[in-house]
Amino acid sequence: MAGTLKDATAIVGIGQTPFARRLPEPEKTLACRAVLDALADAGIDPSEVDAFASYTMEATDEVEIAKSIGAGDVTFFSKVGYGGGGSCATVAHLAAAVATGQANVGVAWRSRKRGSGPRPWTDTAVQLPTPAQWTRPFGLLRPADEIGILARRYMHEYGATRDHFFNVALACRNRANQNPAAVMHERPLTREMYMTARWISEPLCLFDNCLETDGALACVIVSAERARDCRSRPVYIHSAAQGLPAQHHGMVNYWTDDPLTGPAWTAARQLWKQADFGPHDVDVAQIYDAFTPLIPLSLEGYGFCARGEGAAFTEGGALETGGRLPLNTSGGGLSEAYVHGFNLITEGVKQLRGSSTAQVPGAATCLVTAGEGVPTSAILLRS
Amino acid sequence: MPGDTLLPPVIDEDGTPFWEYAARGELRIQACAAPGCGELRFPPRPCCPHCRSFDAEWRAMSGRGRIWSYVVPHPPLLDAYAAVAPYNAVLVELADAPRIRLAGHVVAAPDAPLDSVDPARLRIGAPVRIAFTEQAGLTVPRWLLRERA
Ligand SMILES: [Zn+2]
Numbered sequence: 351m352a353g354t355l356k357d358a359t360a361i362v363g364i365g366q367t368p369f370a371r372r373l374p375e376p377e378k379t380l381a382c383r384a385v386l387d388a389l390a391d392a393g394i395d396p397s398e399v400d401a402f403a404s405y406t407m408e409a410t411d412e413v414e415i416a417k418s419i420g421a422g423d424v425t426f427f428s429k430v431g432y433g434g435g436g437s438c439a440t441v442a443h444l445a446a447a448v449a450t451g452q453a454n455v456g457v458a459w460r461s462r463k464r465g466s467g468p469r470p471w472t473d474t475a476v477q478l479p480t481p482a483q484w485t486r487p488f489g490l491l492r493p494a495d496e497i498g499i500l501a502r503r504y505m506h507e508y509g510a511t512r513d514h515f516f517n518v519a520l521a522c523r524n525r526a527n528q529n530p531a532a533v534m535h536e537r538p539l540t541r542e543m544y545m546t547a548r549w550i551s552e553p554l555c556l557f558d559n560c561l562e563t564d565g566a567l568a569c570v571i572v573s574a575e576r577a578r579d580c581r582s583r584p585v586y587i588h589s590a591a592q593g594l595p596a597q598h599h600g601m602v603n604y605w606t607d608d609p610l611t612g613p614a615w616t617a618a619r620q621l622w623k624q625a626d627f628g629p630h631d632v633d634v635a636q637i638y639d640a641f642t643p644l645i646p647l648s649l650e651g652y653g654f655c656a657r658g659e660g661a662a663f664t665e666g667g668a669l670e671t672g673g674r675l676p677l678n679t680s681g682g683g684l685s686e687a688y689v690h691g692f693n694l695i696t697e698g699v700k701q702l703r704g705s706s707t708a709q710v711p712g713a714a715t716c717l718v719t720a721g722e723g724v725p726t727s728a729i730l731l732r733s
Numbered sequence: 734m735p736g737d738t739l740l741p742p743v744i745d746e747d748g749t750p751f752w753e754y755a756a757r758g759e760l761r762i763q764a765c766a767a768p769g770c771g772e773l774r775f776p777p778r779p780c781c782p783h784c785r786s787f788d789a790e791w792r793a794m795s796g797r798g799r800i801w802s803y804v805v806p807h808p809p810l811l812d813a814y815a816a817v818a819p820y821n822a823v824l825v826e827l828a829d830a831p832r833i834r835l836a837g838h839v840v841a842a843p844d845a846p847l848d849s850v851d852p853a854r855l856r857i858g859a860p861v862r863i864a865f866t867e868q869a870g871l872t873v874p875r876w877l878l879r880e881r882a
Contacts, residue, residue: 469809472811474740474811481776482743483742483743483744483745483748483776484742484748484775484776484835484836485836486740486742487739487740487741487742487868487869487873488822488836488837488838488873489739489806489814489820489822489838489847490804490822490836491740491806491810491811491814492806492810494806495804495806495822498804498806499802499803499804499822499824500802502802502803502804502857503801503802503857506802506857548807549805549807549819550806550807551804551805551806551807552804552805552806552807552819552852553804554804597782599776602836604801604824604834604836605775605776605832605833605834606832607832
């Protein structure tokens with residue numbers, strides 16, 4: 351078949367639990383709540399679900415979800431690796447499955463107690479595969495240390511400053527201040543707070559790091575044809591891509607010729623190749639923000655500006671409401687919740703439904719990206 | 734011994750020779766042994782991504798390099814690292830093979846603790862040379878600042 355994913359499927363339901371540093375319920379319960387919330391939003395009975403997709407780091411597997419929510423026979427299920435790099439790929443895998451007739455109703459989800467649970471890097475018994483033996487013993491223990499290395503090099507090569515990273519943190523915080531569901535709602539950030547914050551891994555301070563959050567989210571994917579009969583306004587999956595560049599090494603991508611061009615560049619080439627529009631037609635962007643420097647790196651990778659210009663792009667309120675590219679309009683991982691980027695997907699849907707708490711007027715196109723640095727993924731949504 | 738409780742490398746089969754040479758005080762990097770290729774590769778792996786040969790050798794490096802980038806981690810950290818925080822963690826590009834970069838620490842002397850050099854003395858591009866010390870029972874590389882020639 352001359353297959354294309356373009357607009358063949360749509361997100362018709364989104365669901366979420368509250369977000370907090372600590373939620374009392376177990377991850378499995380939170381997962382079921384988010385999935386059922388998304389199906390109710392779509393107006394689809396849980397017994398119709400026949401496809402699931404999540405992250406390899408998701409602790410609740412599809413067997414547990416399917417039997418808890420009362421799904422029927424399931425004919426497609428997949429899990430995507432590399433932590434937050436898998437977020438958009440869960441949607442992409444379901445879009446492919448639905449578009450090719452392997453399933454009819456797909457549910458993607460992420461449930462995580464990262465706020466009250468352990469930090470993954472403290473588990474020294476579970477070493478990451480190969481690259482870790484070359485970095486962890488030398489004190490690059492945490493993702494913040496690994497990305498901090500790239501951030502300092504980026505600052506050195508292109509004159510990026512802490513003020514540029516602050517621009518990112520501030521835009522996310524300002525949007526969170528408008529979003530009652532955000533962990534950082536009603537907690538404004540100032541430049542002075544940022545510049546005097548404690549270090550996590552120089553050159554990154556506390557506010558360059560995402561939150562640590564308990565919470566769960568889900569979305570429902572069906573064919574474009576089916577979507578017209580659903581309760582909510584369809585948001586079409588216009589283009590989708592994963593990205594694992596040649597000679598890439600994972601989060602510690604230190605051994606390629608050019609470590610500052612990460613997986614975003616690979617995903618972007620495939621994403622735009624399939625799309626009817628380009629970066630300058632994107633009305634609003636939800637860009638994975640585990641760390642502030644990922645934003646300028648991703649702005650370059652996804653073609654919003656040239657190599658080395660990502661930091662300067664953030665100047666003059668470009669990422670704020672009314673700016674060139676309103677960013678992470680729910681507050682993102684930095685200020686709404688850090689749930690491995692799934693809240694960026696649901697916020698993209700809200701923008702194209704016109705129901706965001708920081709609505710971009712008339713938004714019709716949205717880029718959503720997954721973790722940069724790790725093997726990644728991205729989707730283009732349109733209304 | 735300083736650093737005795739720092740993390741040991743979890744060594745895989747491909748990387749074993751690196752650590753065996755390190756125990757002898759040698760920095761060697763895996764290279765393709767196929768005639769006409771000879772490309773260095775790091776981290777080690779079973780076959781050559783350029784010519785797909787499974788023949789490999791371990792080529793001696795000069796042990797000189799430059800700081801490509803660095804961080805200064807602060808807590809929260811694992812206890813053994815928190816005890817010496819803030820310390821430096823650097824990525825060194827090898828003079829013999831600039832695309833090969835080794836993570837490590839710049840220290841005042843081979844057996845000196847991780848916080849023995851003031852981070853203010855570190856610069857991207859600063860020349861360094863390798864030294865070896867014991868960490869959790871294994872011989873691992875450290876880096877010493879060297880004066881610019
Ligand atoms: Zn070869």
